[in-house]
Each structure stands twice: as C-alpha cells, then as structure tokens.
Amino acid sequence: TNFGIHNIKDGEYTQTIYTMIKEQRYAEAIQVLNRIIISHPNSRAALSLLAYCHYATQDFASSAHFYDTLTQICPDDAQYKLHHAQALYQACMYEDALRVTSQIENPDLQLQVTKLRAAIKYGEEDLAGAKGLVDSCPSDDPDTDINLGCLLFKEGRYDDALQKFTQALQVIGFDAHLSYNAALCHFKLKEYTVAQKYIANIIERGIRDHPELSVGMATEGIEVRSVGNTLTLHDTALVEAFNLKAAIEYQLKNFEAAQEALTDMPPRSEEELDAVTLHNQALMNIEAKTTEGFEKLQFLLQQNPFPPETFGNLLLLYCKYEYFDLAADVLAENAHLTYKYLTPYLFDFLDALIMQQTSPEDAYNKFDELASKHTETLRKLTKQVQEARQSQDDEMVKKAVTDYEDVLERYVPVLMAQAKIYWDMENYQQVEKIFRKSVEFCNDNDTWKLNVAHVLFMQENKFKEATGFYEPIVKKHYDKILNVSAIVLANLCVSYIMTSQNEEAEELMRKIEKEEEQLAYEDPDKKVFHLCIVNLVIGTLYCAKGNYEFGISRIIRSLEPFHKKLGVDTWFYAKRCFLSLIENLAKQVIVAKDSFLEECVQFLEQCEAYGENVKTIVDQPIEDIQINWGQKTVAFEARHLKALLLRLQITKTQ
Amino acid sequence: KYEQLKLIMPEFETPLPALQPSVFPPTFRELSVPPLELYDLDEAFSSEAARIAQVANKCGDNDLAYFI
Numbered sequence: 001t002n003f004g005i006h007n008i009k010d011g012e013y014t015q016t017i018y019t020m021i022k023e024q025r026y027a028e029a030i031q032v033l034n035r036i037i038i039s040h041p042n043s044r045a046a047l048s049l050l051a052y053c054h055y056a057t058q059d060f061a062s063s064a065h066f067y068d069t070l071t072q073i074c075p076d077d078a079q080y081k082l083h084h085a086q087a088l089y090q091a092c093m094y095e096d097a098l099r100v101t102s103q104i105e106n107p108d109l110q111l112q113v114t115k116l117r118a119a120i121k122y123g124e125e126d127l128a129g130a131k132g133l134v135d136s137c138p139s140d141d142p143d144t145d146i147n148l149g150c151l152l153f154k155e156g157r158y159d160d161a162l163q164k165f166t167q168a169l170q171v172i173g174f175d176a177h178l179s180y181n182a183a184l185c186h187f188k189l190k191e192y193t194v195a196q197k198y199i200a201n202i203i204e205r206g207i208r209d210h211p212e213l214s215v216g217m218a219t220e221g222i223e224v225r226s227v228g229n230t231l232t233l234h235d236t237a238l239v240e241a242f243n244l245k246a247a248i249e250y251q252l253k254n255f256e257a258a259q260e261a262l263t264d265m266p267p268r269s270e271e272e273l274d275a276v277t278l279h280n281q282a283l284m285n286i287e288a289k290t291t292e293g294f295e296k297l298q299f300l301l302q303q304n305p306f307p308p309e310t311f312g313n314l315l316l317l318y319c320k321y322e323y324f325d326l327a328a329d330v331l332a333e334n335a336h337l338t339y340k341y342l343t344p345y346l347f348d349f350l351d352a353l354i355m356q357q358t359s360p361e362d363a364y365n366k367f368d369e370l371a372s373k374h375t376e377t378l379r380k381l382t383k384q385v386q387e388a389r390q391s392q393d394d395e396m397v398k399k400a401v402t403d404y405e406d407v408l409e410r411y412v413p414v415l416m417a418q419a420k421i422y423w424d425m426e427n428y429q430q431v432e433k434i435f436r437k438s439v440e441f442c443n444d445n446d447t448w449k450l451n452v453a454h455v456l457f458m459q460e461n462k463f464k465e466a467t468g469f470y471e472p473i474v475k476k477h478y479d480k481i482l483n484v485s486a487i488v489l490a491n492l493c494v495s496y497i498m499t500s501q502n503e504e505a506e507e508l509m510r511k512i513e514k515e516e517e518q519l520a521y522e523d524p525d526k527k528v529f530h531l532c533i534v535n536l537v538i539g540t541l542y543c544a545k546g547n548y549e550f551g552i553s554r555i556i557r558s559l560e561p562f563h564k565k566l567g568v569d570t571w572f573y574a575k576r577c578f579l580s581l582i583e584n585l586a587k588q589v590i591v592a593k594d595s596f597l598e599e600c601v602q603f604l605e606q607c608e609a610y611g612e613n614v615k616t617i618v619d620q621p622i623e624d625i626q627i628n629w630g631q632k633t634v635a636f637e638a639r640h641l642k643a644l645l646l647r648l649q650i651t652k653t654q
Numbered sequence: 655k656y657e658q659l660k661l662i663m664p665e666f667e668t669p670l671p672a673l674q675p676s677v678f679p680p681t682f683r684e685l686s687v688p689p690l691e692l693y694d695l696d697e698a699f700s701s702e703a704a705r706i707a708q709v710a711n712k713c714g715d716n717d718l719a720y721f722i
Contacts (some may be wrong), residue, residue, distance in 0.1 A: 165680075
C-alpha cells in the first residue's frame, strides 16, 4: 500500500528509503525520491539513489540520465562518469557510451574503461574493435578468457569458444552466465544433451537461491505477478536459460515442451519482455495465436536491435499463411535488412516463392536453378562420404554426413515448391518426372514419399503404384492408426477399391472405426475426423463415377453425428457431391428414386438444424474485406441446396 | 469456379525452410553494478525547521556566533 509514503517524517528518511532498497521495493523508493527531487533538484543523495534504483530495475536509460546529472554536479568524481557510460551501454546507446568513456582520464579506472569499451564494441558487433581491446587486458584475468570465448563464438568457432568458457569455469566456479555461454556452444554444436545439463543446473540454482522468482508457476496454472526485470533476475541468467531450453526443444520438434519452457520462465508482463522472449513466444505459439504472433514479429522488426531471426521468420510465416503480398511488401520496404539477415539461400527461395504469384514460369526457372545448385553439392558430399568411409576416417564420415543432411534439408523445400507449380496446373506427369530425377537423394525422405504417393494417385491410372507408397506410411503407424493423416488413409482405401482389393479397404476402415470408438471412450470431447474423411473421399469417388446413390449414402454417413462432424472442410466436400448430383439431375443425365431424394432432403434439413453456427469459410488471422457471415453458414447453404432439390422434384412431377 | 466432380485432391506438402528460434548471444563480462552509496538522508531531506533544530542541538554556547 502507498499509505505512509506521502509523508515521511523528519528523522525517518534514511531508515525508510534504505529499507525499501534493501527489500528491493525499488518502485516505491523511486516514487518517494521523485517527490524529494522536486524540492532538492541538486541533491547528490537523491540523484545517486535514483540512478541506483533505476539501474536495479534495469531501466538503464533513466539511470543514465541521473548519472549524467551527477557528473555535472560532481565533475571531479570519475566514478560517476564510468557509471554513466555503463548505464548507456546497458541501454544499448553505444555511441553515447563510447563518447563518455573517452572523457575518463583517471588512471585507476583504465582497466574498467577498457573492459567497458570492449563490451560496447561487442554490442555494436564491431568484433575486430572488441578483440583489440580484449587483447590488451591481462591474460590471467578470467574475464579475458570469457570475452575471448564470446568473440570466438561470433566467428562461428564454437569448439574454441567452449574451451575458453570451460577454462574460466574451472577458475571461478559456478556462474550462471558463464554456464549459459557453455550451454550455448553445445547447442550450436548440436550437442543438445550436454547443453540441457548446463541449463538444468542454471535453473536448479535459480529456483533454490531465488524462490521469489516464481519459476514454473505460470505453467502450473498459478496466477503470478510479474517479478519485473530486476538485477536479481538478470544475475540468475534464467531468462537466457529458458529461452535456450525452448530453442532446443523446438529444434527437436518437441513443440509442447518448447512452449512449456517459455511459460516456466519467471513471469513478467508483456511490456516488460525482452526481444528474444517475445520473438520465441510469437514463433512457438504461432498456430494457436496466429494474429498475436504476427503482431509481435511486426512490432519487433521496428525495434533496435531485434533478434536476427525475426526478419526471415516473419517472411516465411507470411508465405506459410499465403500472405504473399505482405511478404513482398516487407521485403521491399526493408531492402537494407536483406543482406544482413537473410542467407542467400533464404533470399532466393523467398524471392522465387513470391514471384510465383505473378509469374509461375520465372519462379519455376528460379527454383530449377536453386535445385541444380543443391543437387551438385549433394553429389559432391556423397563422394566425400564414400571417400571418408574408404579411408575409415570416422570423424570425417560424421562431418560429411551431417553436411549432406543439412543440404538435403534445404533442398527439399526447393524441390517441393518447384513441383507444386506443376501440381497446381494439374500436370501430374511433369510432377512425377521431377520426382524421378530426385529419387537418388530423397528416397528416404518422408515428404518426398508422401507427395510421390499423391501424384501417382491423382493420375487415376496408377492406383497400384500409389498403394505401394501409401501402404508403408500406414503400416509404420499401424498400432496408432489415427496418427496417420486422414487423407492418406482415405487415399489408400480408394487405391484398394480401384484395384479390386475391397477387403483390404474394409479391414482398414474397421480398424479406424475401432480406434475412433476407443478414443471417444477415453476422451469424449476430442474431435476426430478420420473415418469421416475416409467416407467423404470414397463417397466422392463413387459420385464422380456416377454412382450417386451409393456415393451420397457414404457422404451422409460420414457426417453423423452432425454436431461432431459438421465443419468447414467436411461440409465443403459434402456440398461438392450434392452440387454434382443436382447438376446431373437437372441435365437429366441421371434419374433418382423418390425415396433417395427424400433421404437427401432429410439430410440437408439436419445440416440446416445443426449448421446455424458452422461457418463455410475459415477466419483469416489478417483480414480486411467485409464478409456477410449470415450467408456463409452451413445452415444457409443447406437450405439453398434443399430448395434446388425440391424444385427439381416439382419439375419432375409436373 | 465451375469444375466437374472428381477425386478429392490431397494437399501437396510444401515444407518451408525451417523457422529459427532465437537465443541470447553469449554474455560478455559486465562491470560490477554501480555501488549503493550511503547518505544521511535525514540531514539531506529534512524540512528547514527540523534542520535548524538539529544544528541548534549540536551547538554549544561557544558556537552561538556561528549559528546566527
């Protein structure tokens, strides 16, 4: 409470204010001191304490302001100049900080000045400048080793950097930030288990020494107040450690664990978050909180500095969500960032992807060029692996294999983007040709195998071959069949049916049904659409072949029970079959029994009843056109289809 | 857009280059935090009357001339 703060009695100033500082109630101390400074504008005591309290809450810009005033009041005290420069450095105001350090002439402070100048140069990414200064520091000072380690790290020499850090750890013992540095090197060397050990140690210490930082409480669902950006938080390196933990889990594709690492972090309010945490929150929750994620990344791009990954990630996410125009705008508006933040590969890839919207042909050629560069490298690396194996150089084999995998990981997106251009044109023969050319590199790649299966399937005369690709995917997960995507299961059923293996299709469907029932028993609220989609695909197949009575009955079955199965996608495919039925009835290509049409009408009435709140188009996270949502519901469209069917029946009886 | 009913087209998988998580760069050594300076705040901030009283209390008879 603020009670009593307003009127500190004479004779109680020292006790009251220093107690607040001791108990880390900096905000209150600042409030009191702010009032005092009005009547004592040049009080050294007030200015010094304000500078200190702002520093302790990591409000470095304000702290710098007060140290600046102190240097004017006490021009002979060089310490204040050093603190002024230090606060400016912490506030990332590097130029000002350097300027102030150059005014410090006191010989006793020279080592500290040199260390600070090195840190400023490091912050500015002037690595050569930083190196020069660090080299002039005493070599037996562990600080020197640590700083050299940081510089080696920036050069990508992670092994050498790690050596410096472990050397320093042996001298000074546990230090949260130093342990973080070591963990970071192991992360870059992809030695995730060791990195995780260091992180666990940092977190354990943090929890033990500072239970007030509420580690893990937000994840447990306990409502917690912000712990603020205090020096204590900074000293524990917990924010750094939890972000690294999240990054490791993200690289290992353990996305839930990554999100959890972020919520385990000591809680702060959103405006208190640092740029790295904000970036990772946006990235790791993008699917659940898409709009928010885009807002955060766009906000970060306006900050200085921002995490270097922000630019590439924002562009890739725009493309993922098909906002190619936005991606093009951001790329054009930030031409100055491209060279610094995008690898040539990422730039070329994004450029081609965006170009595809206006000129598929140019984009195709660009992807082709990129693809041949990659295949060339892959061939070279294959040769290297073979040579290393022959000379039995294990170290060399390991390195060549890792390099090969890295290049392959960059090649697959290029290959698929290129193939997608023909896929969109429904030129499946060409897609198949592209895949044949890449078989030597990709035959173990899951995405490649899946797309090959799809492209064989869509040609409608290669169901046997398609089965050969779909089957292993399903067999691999036979114990947990609902982990296989529904469309794969559906297409395998269709492939079975089209090659007269109806029993296999039926067996597979029974298996899916059984697992869905089991799941419904364990978790009644969980929505599953696998059998529904299988029935939709098979129903569509029969309708497309003109067997509407059987096809539509499948479609109807697929959507039961309506309150669970009616959704944007399922309705989209059901509706297509009804439209086709109505079209062929109207053209009198087919005739239908009254009982069948009656069944259709009844089905549409059910859709009307359950589809009041089911939309027929998906909400877009970023949208500026107005949509009449009343007309974009399943109920509205079902009523429309019913009207069409009834009109056909009336015409027939007249 | 009009088109004849045909098989449901599966989604062609087009993976994007991997998104990159962010990490803090390795921590450079920092200077120690500026010290907390100790002041007698009662002397510095007390009201004028209180300060006069304080000084008066410290004064003996011999300081009278100085005090005035």
